[in-house]
Amino acid sequence: MPVELVQRILPTIQTPDEHPYRTGAWTPNYDEVNATEMEVIGEIPRDLDGVYVRNTENPVHESLGVYHPFDGDGMIHAMSFSEGKAAYRNRFVRTEGFVAEQEAGHAIWAGIAAPPSLSQRPGWGAHERLKDSSSTDVVIHAGQILSTFYQCGEGYRLDPYTLEQLGAEGWVPQDGISAHPKVDERTGELLFFNYSKHEPYQHYGVVDANNKLVHYIPVEVPGPRLPHDMAFTENYTILADLPLFWDPDLLTKDIHAARFYADIPTRFAILPRYGQPEDIRWFEAAPTFVLHWMNAYEEGDEIVLDGYFQENPTPGPLEGPWSKKMNRLMAYLDMHSMQPKLHRWRFNLKTGETHETRLDDRILEFGTFNQSIAGRKGRYLYSTLAEPGRFLFTGLMKHDLQTGKSWELSFGEGRYGSEAPFAPRLNAKAEDDGYLVTFITDMREDRSECVLYDAQHLDAGPVCRIILPHRICSGTHAHWSSGDSIRQGALHR
Numbered sequence: 001m002p003v004e005l006v007q008r009i010l011p012t013i014q015t016p017d018e019h020p021y022r023t024g025a026w027t028p029n030y031d032e033v034n035a036t037e038m039e040v041i042g043e044i045p046r047d048l049d050g051v052y053v054r055n056t057e058n059p060v061h062e063s064l065g066v067y068h069p070f071d072g073d074g075m076i077h078a079m080s081f082s083e084g085k086a087a088y089r090n091r092f093v094r095t096e097g098f099v100a101e102q103e104a105g106h107a108i109w110a111g112i113a114a115p116p117s118l119s120q121r122p123g124w125g126a127h128e129r130l131k132d133s134s135s136t137d138v139v140i141h142a143g144q145i146l147s148t149f150y151q152c153g154e155g156y157r158l159d160p161y162t163l164e165q166l167g168a169e170g171w172v173p174q175d176g177i178s179a180h181p182k183v184d185e186r187t188g189e190l191l192f193f194n195y196s197k198h199e200p201y202q203h204y205g206v207v208d209a210n211n212k213l214v215h216y217i218p219v220e221v222p223g224p225r226l227p228h229d230m231a232f233t234e235n236y237t238i239l240a241d242l243p244l245f246w247d248p249d250l251l252t253k254d255i256h257a258a259r260f261y262a263d264i265p266t267r268f269a270i271l272p273r274y275g276q277p278e279d280i281r282w283f284e285a286a287p288t289f290v291l292h293w294m295n296a297y298e299e300g301d302e303i304v305l306d307g308y309f310q311e312n313p314t315p316g317p318l319e320g321p322w323s324k325k326m327n328r329l330m331a332y333l334d335m336h337s338m339q340p341k342l343h344r345w346r347f348n349l350k351t352g353e354t355h356e357t358r359l360d361d362r363i364l365e366f367g368t369f370n371q372s373i374a375g376r377k378g379r380y381l382y383s384t385l386a387e388p389g390r391f392l393f394t395g396l397m398k399h400d401l402q403t404g405k406s407w408e409l410s411f412g413e414g415r416y417g418s419e420a421p422f423a424p425r426l427n428a429k430a431e432d433d434g435y436l437v438t439f440i441t442d443m444r445e446d447r448s449e450c451v452l453y454d455a456q457h458l459d460a461g462p463v464c465r466i467i468l469p470h471r472i473c474s475g476t477h478a479h480w481s482s483g484d485s486i487r488q489g490a491l492h493r
Contacts, residue, residue, distance in 0.1 A: 003469040004034040009092060012061045012106055020322075020330070021069040025392055025416045025441045025474040028058045029075065035088040035469040042464030045435065045452065046084040047425040049483040051160045052437040052450070053078045054418050055138040055147055056475035058092070061107040065114025066325060069333065069391065073098050074135035074147055077439060077472055079450045080161055082483060086450070086466055091163040093147050093156050097131035113329055116254060129256070137179035140481035141190045142211040143490030150228060152176035152194045160486055171213040175203060179477075180229040180292070185371050185485065188492065191232055191273070193239055197224045197251070204230075204239060206273065209492045215274050221267075223248055226258060231296040231305055232273070234375045238296055238305055241267040241282075244289040244313050260314040262287050268354075270303060270347060283347045285354045289313035291340065294367050297377040301350040306381065306401075308365045309343035309358075318389060335386035340365045342383065342399070360406070364397060366476060368421045370431050380432045382420060382455070385410075392416040392474060396436060398458055409458045411451075414443040421480035422455060432456050435463065441474055448472045 009030045017023055057072030074093035079086055092098060100121070101108050109131035110118035116129045132153030139146050144166060145158040155177045157166035169177075173194065181192035188209025195202045201224055206215035221241045231238040243264035247257045265284040272279055286309075293307040315337035317327035331337045342360040347353075364383035379402045385395040395410040395417070411417050420438035428434055436453045450466040 002036050006032040006034060006091075008032070009060055009102075011059075013059065014062055019067055021333075021391070022059060022067065025443055026069065027471070028060070028072070028473050029056075029090065029470060030060070031470060032091050033089070033469055036085075038086065038088065038469065039467040040086075040464055041467070042462060044081065044084050044086055044464050044466070045425070047427070048081045048423060048435060048452075049083075049426055050423060050481055051078055051080045051140065051483070051486065052421065052423065052478065052480050053138050053140065053145055053160065054439055054475050054478035055135055056473050057133070057135045058473050060092075060098075061101055063114070064107050064110040064118040064120070066111070066329070068111050068113040068329060070136070070150065071111030071113075071131070072133060072135050074133050074149075074156075075473070076138060076145065076147060076158060076163060077475070078145075078160065078163055079437075079439075079466065088450070088466075088468060089163045090472070091158065091165070093134045093158070094165045095132055095134045095156060096154070096168070097133060101131075112256075113325065116256075132176075137181075137477045139181060139183050139190075139479050140486060141181075141183050141207070141489065142188070142209065142492055143486050143488075146181070146190075148177055148179045148181065150179040152178045152196065160481065171207060171211070173203065173205070173213075173216060178227070182230060182232055182374070183371070184232065184375060186375070188489065189273075191230065191237055193219070193227065193230050195225055195227055201225060202227070202239070204237060204271075209489070211492070217275075217277055219269055219280065220277065224251065228291050229293045229307075231293040231307075232375050233296050233298045233303055235272060235298065236270055236303060237273055237275075238293070238303070239269040240290065241269065242289050243287045258314075260287075260289065266290075268305075268345070268347060270349075281349070281352070283352065283354045285345055285356055292366060294381055295369050295374060295378050297375060299377065301348055303347045303349065304377070305345045305347070306359065307343055307345070308340035308367070311339040311341060313338060330389070333391040334389055335363050335365050335391075336388040339363060342367075342381070359401070360399065362397070366393065366419045368419060368436075370422045370424065370434070371480070372424060373431060378431060380455070382422060382436055384417070384419060387416070393418065396420055396438075396453070396458070398432075398455070407458050409453065411440055412442075416441050416443070416474055417451070418475050419478040420453075421478055423452075423480045424482070430456075437480060438478070439468075439472060439475070441471060446471055
């Protein structure tokens with residue numbers, strides 16, 4: 001297996017480490033490598049051209065206070081496909097915080113579960129309290145990777161094939177860019193939002209196919225909020241004001257404690273893609289928190305939005321061998337505690353009414369769909385299944401929204417996967433004519449694989465399994481971009 005060790009980053013985390021999210025499938029990686037001609041079980045499809053990228057929370061230094069996995073340094077893992085061959089690379093994202101801590105040789109900023117007073121260099125980072133590790137989400141826009149942080153960071157660019165570091169994105173506003181910006185493949189536009197602790201508390205923007213910020217407006221909400229995702233249709237953008245946010249009284253004391261306010265409705269801001277603040281229409285719905293939305297589309301007078309409705313946004317502590325604070329942290333990372341269910345909202349633009357429907361009563365989250373139909377009515381969604389008590393993905397579920405049928409796929413005992421984006425075949429003939437791509441860490445075999453499944457025949461098992469040169473840390477958000485889309489995006493820059 002031709003493997004090139006590019007760099008080894010030396011950690012300061014104490015060993016042996018007993019933290020549940022720095023051990024087992026969450027054991028961090030410190031080697032940055034390039035690899036080709038890897039062992040393949042099966043055959044790499046020749047009708048697949050593009051890049052699969054996944055972001056990872058991968059801590060380097062011993063934390064200041066309790067470690068939360070969302071504090072981990074960003075690491076991008078990428079597998080590129082072309083003409084029946086594949087190449088793998090992984091790199092840390094060289095954020096300003098990562099570089100500063102490398103120079104210092106230790107952690108400088110406290111994490112989400114630690115008091116801000118522990119930070120040794122306050123006043124920088126996401127909302128001036130966290131290191132922007134750019135470790136949450138990843139997309140490819142204008143021919144380049146864009147990695148983002150869930151509490152609104154700078155946004156960092158990398159080359160999708162080489163993972164060359166291209167630095168912080170220049171157009172990002174002062175209040176940053178949240179995780180989960182959306183790429184409209186039809187237009188090449190990037191839609192994004194951010195949120196802050198000062199008025200108007202939220203903004204929305206559009207970056208064109210040439211990577212120029214062309215639209216940016218305030219979206220006024222009653223106070224600091226914690227939105228995590230957004231959605232779009234062909235003509236509209238959808239933002240959310242969710243009733244889970246920092247306790248306003250505690251926030252005045254610099255205590256960031258999220259509370260769920262069950263007596264406050266969920267609110268949705270719907271506006272034309274290039275609309276102004278006065279064009280925003282607000283719709284109300286049942287109180288919940290939603291980490292991730294799926295597709296949205298226009299149907300007659302209505303806008304239809306799918307997502308994962310949490311039935312228990314603030315669960316009680318899990319039972320475990322850890323401290324009370326750690327047991328609570330474990331619950332907030334457990335899908336089975338928060339109970340997200342696939343859900344549908346319908347917003348009537350004529351009457352102003354909202355109608356809601358449950359699509360599935362099983363615990364599901366971290367979904368994907370064919371991005372070529374984003375913003376238009378589609379038929380198929382692909383969700384992840386989770387292990388009870390742990391933030392680990394154990395399989396996938398495909399939904400046919402037209403017939404109501406679903407299919408479940410298990411990764412196998414001791415095998416934990418990632419978000420699995422849909423990758424269309426070259427010259428695809430149908431919406432589900434392609435592959436689901438994921439990285440899987442196999443704890444029994446002590447290795448990791450890039451696995452492809454035929455989206456039309458999940459029960460047939462893997463199309464191929466590409467053995468990675470090292471076992472990689474578990475991770476969440478991932479993205480697929482076709483080779484043609486990357487090449488076209490590069491031409492626009």
